[in-house]
Amino acid sequence: MLHFASNLDSSIHLAFTTQAEGNLALHVNDDPHLVGEHRARLEDSIGVRRFSLHFMNQIHSTEVVHIASQRRTSWTEPEAPTCDALVDPTGREALAVMVADCLPVLFVAKDATQKQTFTAAAHAGRRGLLDGILTRTVGELQAVGATHIEAVIGPAICGRCYEVPESMAAESEESRPGIRSNTSWGTAALDLPASAQKELSDLGVSVQQSGVCTLEDERFFSYRRSSRSGRLAGLIWPKT
Template identity: 30%
Template sequence: MWAATGRDGGASTGVYQSLNLAEYVGDDAGAVAENRRRAVGLVGVGVDGLAVMGAVHGASVGVVSCGGFVAGVDALVSASKGIALLALAADCVPLVLADARAGVIAAVHCGWRGVGAGVVAAALATMRDLGAVSIEAVVGPAICARCYPVPAERTEYLRELVPTEVSGVACIDHAGGSFIDVRAGVSVQLALLGIETHHVNACTNESTDLFSYRRDTVTGRQGMMISRA
């Protein structure tokens, strides 16, 4: 089971209104705990079974068999029942992956640095190590290219890190400036690895139903979650 959360349905107030799932953004800890309890129920798991990553915009992968916090990774992979994997984001791309038959799941956090670092490929390799064969992906809400202008040096840098099939869609430079389409980059990376991909199509910056760091700076995080349950 997988789920994508937005702002609605939580206990947080003010700029975190209301279903903020991140404990590191200044929100009330009790409210975040309640929000996580509600969210993880969407994928049929208790809050003790929720595995959360401390993302660092790298390509390290954590393999987990129980709930809890894993620091320093941008992907969690599991073959265990009764747990849920959570990827938090507010403009970056959160995505979940599964081979339902093999019972191997993953959640990934991927911004432009993650596209360059290859976190999606790293997560898929770990899934295959655990027996996954036929993997599908769901890419969650993220900022669109139009809303994500960047310094020209950033598209130049990313071009050096990824194949032209990826940079051709992810790096956009024209008279109006430079932009990065992280979702498109992730999608092509998945396609190049033979993964069937579905999308939750929404721009975090444009939708008031979603948290956006670029729009609001001090704000909450939504999530993509997956479980085997």
């Protein structure tokens, strides 16, 4: 796993899984029992109880859900919330976001007194990023009392590799200046990590980048490399 440290709360862990941890998604035509085993091993390795990771049914939206502690005995009941960001107002839950080229973004936040920690995990693909999922997540953190916020942008496809049609590049650049880039082979592309960093920085968020391209680095899953790809997870959880 790729680990990061929080500058706001040293008791919070942030990490991104690799292919070594296996596919963690139930929606990619994998054996659900095998996915369950991968999730169980992952929870054991990070020291959280079984079935305590909060996953999402991600749909490339701007929906944000505030989660609460719950006891579950399977990954299907209750169903994962349909959204693209989770906010934990307590900072005590284990959150997960799954990707295979899109941006996994993890947030740690504190209130003005520096006594309360809040956490969040967001999924930002091209559509969600353009529609404002990251700004919405920051707004939800501020709504629960956050005044200091940091974010880690995990492994994702980079601006040298995310080739898109010329029309899509032009449309995206019109709505979000600076997002357009060029591939290393000279065609139209989008740079989602750089655009996300600028958006968050403009909101006053301190940002760390993993600097890892999922297409270039074969340790990570990439949908562009294989449409049958599994999903890696961005994880944020407290020390126990």
